[in-house]
Amino acid sequence: MPTKEQERALPRRVPGLESLPRPVYGRIESLPNRTLTHRHSHPWVQFSYAIQGVLEVQTDFGRFIAPPQRAVWVPAGMAHRVFSSPRTEMRSLYLRDDVTRWAGDGCRVLAVSDLLRELIRAFSQLPVEYPEDGAEGRLVQVLLDQLRNAPTVDLILPLPRDARLRQIYRALLAHPERQTTLGEWSRRFELSEKTLSRLFQQDTGLTFRAWRQRLRLLAALPLLERGERVTDVALACGYDSTSAFIAAFRQQFECTPGEFFG
Incomplete structure (x- = not known):
């Protein structure tokens, strides 16, 4: 059930990707208004992160809240909606399932360390089809290692x-x-x-x-x-x-x- 603020939110489009061009895909958005995506799922992991603003991911099991320096990990195939507060600056990641075999099947909120934040910032500057060999590929591997080790934080309201x-x-x-x-x-x-x-x-x-x-x-x-x-x-x-x-x-x-x- 949406809150009163979410009922006043503008609809936000879900990217129409059929597949990811690389194992990790970045999405940058500046959202001046409240927004809410419709309920959807996709065949890859979503790492919803904002350097400014508050995100809320809603699933059948709970509400997952991510202020700055936190992010929500949404497993592949899980139906969800994403609400963003006004003036949100998104730096989300989409990850192929084959590079996140270590992850569980639950949605959760993760702490974003200073290192992980800077890795996401650096990754967002790479081209969509970044070279997988060389420095770019090594940066992505370090990014994946940091995501794997990011601690879970208790910003969840079970429904x-x-x-x-x-x-x-x-x-x-x-x-x-x-x-x-x-x-x-x-x-x-x-x-x-x-x-x-x-x-x-x-x-x-x-x-x-x-x-x-x-x-x-x-x-x-x-x-x-x-x-x-x-x-x-x-x-x-x-x-x-x-x-x-x-x-x-x-x-x-x-x-x-x-x-x-x-």
Whole structure:
């Protein structure tokens, strides 16, 4: 389900490639407006990365958020949509499956080191059909090594499958500031609070409290990245005070909002 911002996004075209001209293909885009691609898949891995702006990849299993210095790894064949915030500068990579045999079959968010960022920058200057022998080919091999070793970061909101939990997800996605408790939700669905809590744990791997906090903090990232005041973001995401928001942010990301985007 798209957020209100995503409903106002402009459609973004998916490249009509039948095959990749080389094992690694780069795509550079400057996106001044919010954009959203339609649901699609392709027979190669996608490494969605932006040097500026916030990306969100949506699959059937979760929402994967990538602020600057993070990227989303989308396996070949996985159906997904990609949302970008305003003023996004994309430096995405498409990779043939035969050079990513080491990768698992799950979508995930990766940290982009300074070295990996510079390798992507250098690769983006190469011609599409770069020589595979010589310096260009060696640069691509180092790039692949760095992608293989990039650590996974926890910027994922697992999506529940149960229809009742989906109702909670849609309500909180539209209004993350709402304080409706699990007990109140359980009464709406005529379930015990214990049963609803167990459903959340089974479907998402998280307690309701932890899942809701992650939804709120991930919703805060695009607002913070575009420079909104921390106090305003905290209130918009359901926190009573700036200090409570910063404490929750530090617990989730091991840094303050200022350090996260520094």
